[in-house]
Amino acid sequence: MRALTRGLLGVAGFLVVWELFGRSGLVPAEYLPPPTVVGVELVGLLGDEAFLRDVIATVLALLIAVGLSTGIAVPLGLVLGSVPAVRHATRAVVEFLRPIPSVALIPLAILLLGIGPEMKITLAVYAAVWPILFNTIYALDELDPLLVETARVFGTGRVRVLFSVALPSALPFVLTGVRLAATTCLVVLVSVELLAGGSRGLGQFIMDSHSGVGRMDLVLAGTVVAGVIGFLVNEGLERAQRRWVAWSSATGGRP
Amino acid sequence: MNRFAQRWLVFAGLVVAWELGTWFADDPFFPRPTVIADAARGLWLSGPVDQLYLSDAVFQHVLPSIGRLLGGWAIAAVIGVAIGVALGRSATAMQYAGPVLTFLRSVPPPALVPVFLLVFNVGTQMQLATIVFGVLWPILLNSVDGARSVDTTKYETSAVFRIPKAQWVLGVVLPAAAPKIFAGLRVSLSLSLVLMVVSELVGTDNGIGSQLLVAQREFDFPDMWAGIVLLGILGYALNTVLLAFERRALSWQPKRERTPATVED
Amino acid sequence: MTAMLSVAELGHTYQAKDGAHTAIADLSFEVGAGELVCVVGPSGCGKSTLLRTISGLIRPTRGEVSLHGDAVRGVPEDLAVVFQDYSRSLFPWLTVQKNVEFPLKRTLGRAQRRARAAEVLELVGLGKAARKYPWQLSGGMQQRVAIARALAYRPALLLMDEPFASVDAQTRFELEDLLLKVKEEHDTTVLVVTHDIDESVYLGDRILVLSGSPASVVADLRVDLPAPREQIATRESEAFVALRGEVARLLNVGKGAEELRARRKADERSARKWAEAERAEVSRAEAEDRAATS
Numbered sequence: 042m043r044a045l046t047r048g049l050l051g052v053a054g055f056l057v058v059w060e061l062f063g064r065s066g067l068v069p070a071e072y073l074p075p076p077t078v079v080g081v082e083l084v085g086l087l088g089d090e091a092f093l094r095d096v097i098a099t100v101l102a103l104l105i106a107v108g109l110s111t112g113i114a115v116p117l118g119l120v121l122g123s124v125p126a127v128r129h130a131t132r133a134v135v136e137f138l139r140p141i142p143s144v145a146l147i148p149l150a151i152l153l154l155g156i157g158p159e160m161k162i163t164l165a166v167y168a169a170v171w172p173i174l175f176n177t178i179y180a181l182d183e184l185d186p187l188l189v190e191t192a193r194v195f196g197t198g199r200v201r202v203l204f205s206v207a208l209p210s211a212l213p214f215v216l217t218g219v220r221l222a223a224t225t226c227l228v229v230l231v232s233v234e235l236l237a238g239g240s241r242g243l244g245q246f247i248m249d250s251h252s253g254v255g256r257m258d259l260v261l262a263g264t265v266v267a268g269v270i271g272f273l274v275n276e277g278l279e280r281a282q283r284r285w286v287a288w289s290s291a292t293g294g295r296p
Numbered sequence: 297m298n299r300f301a302q303r304w305l306v307f308a309g310l311v312v313a314w315e316l317g318t319w320f321a322d323d324p325f326f327p328r329p330t331v332i333a334d335a336a337r338g339l340w341l342s343g344p345v346d347q348l349y350l351s352d353a354v355f356q357h358v359l360p361s362i363g364r365l366l367g368g369w370a371i372a373a374v375i376g377v378a379i380g381v382a383l384g385r386s387a388t389a390m391q392y393a394g395p396v397l398t399f400l401r402s403v404p405p406p407a408l409v410p411v412f413l414l415v416f417n418v419g420t421q422m423q424l425a426t427i428v429f430g431v432l433w434p435i436l437l438n439s440v441d442g443a444r445s446v447d448t449t450k451y452e453t454s455a456v457f458r459i460p461k462a463q464w465v466l467g468v469v470l471p472a473a474a475p476k477i478f479a480g481l482r483v484s485l486s487l488s489l490v491l492m493v494v495s496e497l498v499g500t501d502n503g504i505g506s507q508l509l510v511a512q513r514e515f516d517f518p519d520m521w522a523g524i525v526l527l528g529i530l531g532y533a534l535n536t537v538l539l540a541f542e543r544r545a546l547s548w549q550p551k552r553e554r555t556p557a558t559v560e561d
Numbered sequence: 562m563t564a565m566l567s568v569a570e571l572g573h574t575y576q577a578k579d580g581a582h583t584a585i586a587d588l589s590f591e592v593g594a595g596e597l598v599c600v601v602g603p604s605g606c607g608k609s610t611l612l613r614t615i616s617g618l619i620r621p622t623r624g625e626v627s628l629h630g631d632a633v634r635g636v637p638e639d640l641a642v643v644f645q646d647y648s649r650s651l652f653p654w655l656t657v658q659k660n661v662e663f664p665l666k667r668t669l670g671r672a673q674r675r676a677r678a679a680e681v682l683e684l685v686g687l688g689k690a691a692r693k694y695p696w697q698l699s700g701g702m703q704q705r706v707a708i709a710r711a712l713a714y715r716p717a718l719l720l721m722d723e724p725f726a727s728v729d730a731q732t733r734f735e736l737e738d739l740l741l742k743v744k745e746e747h748d749t750t751v752l753v754v755t756h757d758i759d760e761s762v763y764l765g766d767r768i769l770v771l772s773g774s775p776a777s778v779v780a781d782l783r784v785d786l787p788a789p790r791e792q793i794a795t796r797e798s799e800a801f802v803a804l805r806g807e808v809a810r811l812l813n814v815g816k817g818a819e820e821l822r823a824r825r826k827a828d829e830r831s832a833r834k835w836a837e838a839e840r841a842e843v844s845r846a847e848a849e850d851r852a853a854t855s
């Protein structure tokens with residue numbers, strides 16, 4: 042209870058500081074509008090159909106990207122994690138591909154795929170595959186050999202072991218990967234919308250408000266909404282993780 | 297054959313396959329690796345001998361990019377570790393700051409690029425601000441976790457021997473938090489690379505990112521691919537250096553059971 | 562003998578989420594300068610809590626502790642503690658040598674620090690392990706590092722919380738004699754918490770027998786065994802055996818069923834500790850083999 046009040050006080054304090062800073066004249070007020078102004082805009086935006094469509098576009102793209110990257114990374118991770126030979130052989134390739142920032146692929150992706158939603162989803166998937174992949178591999182590494190041996194002693198086949206033993210115990214790690222991937226996806230989607238324009242989305246809205254009409258209050262309102270989406274996604278997945286895999290301490294997440 | 301040779305052999309094999317594939321396909325979007333390598337040499341390794349063959353583009357674009365990346369990352373590291381460790385040692389302070397931090401962490405950093413553009417104008421300051429804001433949170437939150445992990449007995453031991461404040465912070469809290477701090481630093485180093493590119497795609501006419509953009513506008517595919525490959529190599533190199541440093545700094549740890557950064561974030 | 566340490570009507574109640582727990586009911590005693598006092602009592606009766614209040618780490622909820630006549634507020638100068646949880650009290654990122662030097666930074670120069678650490682490590686028989694990290698040592702060896710660190714600090718008052726609990730029997734005898742020797746040489750005042758009756762009789766000038774939880778003083782016994790003490794002869798002497806019997810009876814006096822159960826649990830725990838110590842010795846030998854080959 043005390044923690045909650047303190048948390049709320051902290052948020053209030055943050056808003057007050059922002060308000061005072063915005064009104065202090067240290068930066069021109071139109072550059073950094075105070076929360077009272079942004080708040081009013083935000084309420085207005087929530088009733089604005091075009092804005093809501095932007096938000097929905099981004100959230101939909103986020104869901105699709107997370108789904109796709111999970112669908113790609115988990116099977117791949119299971120293969121790489123359970124067949125060491127393949128994993129070691131592909132290691133150099135993976136280590137080389139992983140650090141390529143997805144935003145660096147924007148120019149290429151625009152030329153190849155145009156500026157439609159496919160393009161931003163593709164880039165988001167490229168970025169989001171890695172955390173899930175590595176967490177899946179890591180999970181198989183952590184797999185208790187005793188568990189596997191027990192299963193095999195009872196005559197369980199390799200594939201059945203994978204599905205009945207390996208997957209369930211890998212689940213918490215995979216979920217951690219998905220959670221991180223979702224955050225990454227959101228960052229990439231907003232970046233691409235912002236930088237490449239074209240397809241509707243929250244990032245596009247922010248960029249339009251900035252360069253078209255110079256309305257920083259709208260920019261900040263959009264940013265707050267992006268933050269709320271990020272928060273809800275992270276929090277939601279963390280809760281899911283805690284509920285579904287409460288038996289595991291290896292959730293790898295921050296409490 | 298050892299694993300090392302094996303994995304680079306596979307790598308080389310894939311490059312050869314790529315070469316052959318692109319040679320057969322003959323698609324302008326996908327130039328052959330040799331062509332890309334040639335473009336890279338033309339871009340960055342065509343300078344005079346007294347510049348170690350480095351071309352002017354290296355000094356105008358590549359080095360400033362790396363400078364901003366490392367600068368932003370270092371600033372974020374100093375701020376993040378300092379604030380994170382302080383917050384981690386005070387449960388009360390963390391109760392106040394927790395929700396705000398969680399929210400700020402959730403804001404996709406590129407969304408604030410317009411704000412930074414206005415406040416700092418186009419240029420280095422704005423790019424640094426983008427990088428710092430973007431990579432601060434993983435460092436800060438991991439430092440909080442690390443500083444929290446100092447157990448009661450170590451606190452009491454330090455208190456009983458009345459060790460000075462500086463020794464407490466530098467000799468106990470920081471080393472105890474170091475594994476977590478390094479995890480945060482690793483995550484944020486790759487994030488720095490992303491944000492460096494983002495900030496260069498909007499904010500300047502120099503840097504690897506802006507070179508990429510120029511190549512795209514001129515439909516110069518080999519140059520574009522060369523830029524992408526350079527960023528990959530850069531990311532790999534930075535991560536390798538940080539890992540080597542981390543291994544040294546944490547050599548006291550019983551087993552090197554380093555989990556991937558993604559697990560710890 | 563002047564009272565160095567005086568504990569007056571001390572009581573402590575922990576406030577936890579699930580209610581309050583009284584660890585110490587009412588304790589009063591004094592310790593003279595240069596005395597070695599052993600505190601015996603069943604596990605969980607509040608001995609560690611007592612040491613925490615004396616060292617100023619926690620403020621007692623009742624009564625007062627004074628050192629040299631001054632009330633203790635915060636950790637006093639010239640005091641060292643060997644914590645029960647020795648493995649956590651060592652810093653894993655420092656070598657054994659650096660761990661011992663750790664508290665000396667404030668007062669000694671580099672060369673002196675090094676010399677002092679080397680000297681005490683030699684004393685506790687860890688001269689060879691100086692450059693190792695704590696996790697490379699067995700439990701018993703780690704405990705000796707913690708003891709060495711406290712000795713290197715040369716405190717006027719040394720508090721020890723079950724300091725010999727996880728060392729093997731032979732090392733234990735050696736360390737007990739070492740403690741007696743150091744105490745004589747530096748005129749250190751020592752308060753040793755233990756649940757080993759024999760040890761308390763062998764070491765102590767006095768024995769404070771505590772009741773079960775919450776702690777109060779059942780008896781304050783003077784140990785009139787001749788000095789210097791000698792592991793075999795002293796332990797075989799009639800006076801020793803008689804005193805040991807008395808302490809044992811005191812610890813059982815007035816015990817209700819509940820306290821009996823607590824004692825049995827404590828005994829089990831110490832049995833487990835011994836088993837652990839044995840295992841630790843084995844793994845220590847292995848670790849040393851590994852270190853030698855690598």
Ligand SMILES: Nc1ncnc2c1ncn2[C@@H]1O[C@H](COP(=O)(O)OP(=O)(O)O)[C@@H](O)[C@H]1O
Pocket residue numbers: 575576577582583584602603604605606607608609610611774
């Ligand atoms: N920080 C604490 N909060 C609440 N209860 C505690 C705390 N520390 C110890 N206790 C309780 O106080 C009692 C005495 O503990 P302790 O002093 O450690 O006993 P001893 O050292 O004699 O084994 C125990 O029942 C223990 O559970």
Ligand SMILES: [Mg+2]
Pocket residue numbers: 605608609610645722
């Ligand atoms: Mg105790």
